[in-house]
Amino acid sequence: MKKFLLLFTLTAFLFSCSDGDDHQCIECHIAFMLDTGVELPTDIGEFCDEALNDIEMNGYNLLEDIQNGDTVVPAGFYSADMIHCEEHANHDDHDH
Numbered sequence: 171m172k173k174f175l176l177l178f179t180l181t182a183f184l185f186s187c188s189d190g191d192d193h194q195c196i197e198c199h200i201a202f203m204l205d206t207g208v209e210l211p212t213d214i215g216e217f218c219d220e221a222l223n224d225i226e227m228n229g230y231n232l233l234e235d236i237q238n239g240d241t242v243v244p245a246g247f248y249s250a251d252m253i254h255c256e257e258h259a260n261h262d263d264h265d266h
Contacts, residue, residue: 193218198225198255200232202243212238217255225253 195218199211214232217225229249236243 194222195219196222196255198222198230198253200230200243200248201252201254202238202241202248204241210238210241210243211254212236212243214253222255226250226255229253 195216197213197216199213202210202212204210214230214236227250229247230253231247232243232245235245
């Protein structure tokens with residue numbers, strides 16, 4: 171009986187300590203416009219929770235140039251309307 175209680179307690183402890191994966195993490199990219207008017211999606215990584223909200227509302231400061239194929243996407247600030255995050259593909263419902 172003691173082994174059962176120990177096993178039960180250990181199991182309950184493990185489940186109570188597991189991280190509640192309620193974090194919303196989504197891959198995002200800069201919609202970089204080429205001189206031809208074609209959009210070149212340039213990945214900038216995964217953003218979660220507050221960082222995701224911040225990047226979608228306020229834009230993103232790219233600290234280093236990114237080579238994307240034959241194109242260099244220059245470092246600098248990209249406004250929120252140039253930032254697209256996968257699960258939020260329909261940007262019509264955003265105010266940016």
